[in-house]
Amino acid sequence: MSDWIKCSDRLPPEGEKRDYLCLFEYGEMQVTEWLYDKTLGWCFWYGDPSHWMPLPHLPTE
Template sequence: MSEWIKCGDRLPEQLSGTAKEYIVCAVSDGQRYVFAAQYLKGYALYNPDDDCGEEEGLSEATGWYDVKESAEYAGWYEPIKDQDVTHWQPLPSPPTE
């Protein structure tokens, strides 16, 4: 298992335009939470609240996001406050058996 990396020391290194999943530790209201989240770096997200067409509704996002699921559609990215995520680590390798 990987060691925790403090966000203040470094963030994930990945290509611009990508989203990748990590394990994060976040603090909210004094409680620590550990869960899987995605780090987006210059990743194009569609904002359905924009009144313009789909192409104009795209914006580049960088930071930590929780992926929310819905039975009605594939899901959406919910931003996590960057100051709430204190540490991260890569996902472990899957089992071989």
Template sequence: MSQWIKCSDRLPGDELDGMSVIVAVMHCSRGPIAETDVWVKGSKKGHFAFWTNTATHWQPLPEPPKELINV
């Protein structure tokens, strides 16, 4: 299982540009939440597509299952 990484310590790298990651955010009315967002490489630091710079922590998505079921 991946560990949470503080955004103040390290942001996702260029290899995750356009990829989904899990972010943790302190929502103003719901409190702490975790959900997926897309990392967007920018000209300087980059940002999360939806939560921009309000995410406090992130982690890569886990590996998908080795056997996928066709639906």
């Protein structure tokens, strides 16, 4: 089972400004922010990925 989510299936919730791991069609992975842009609306900061997944929570210790 994969934790990757296809961008064509769904995107992160609007208003949930945080970082995600994104996969691009040419095989590159990038941590990028999901944010609101005045021109584009809600979008990933770094390009147009094909898949995304939430980052795990930081360790507490």
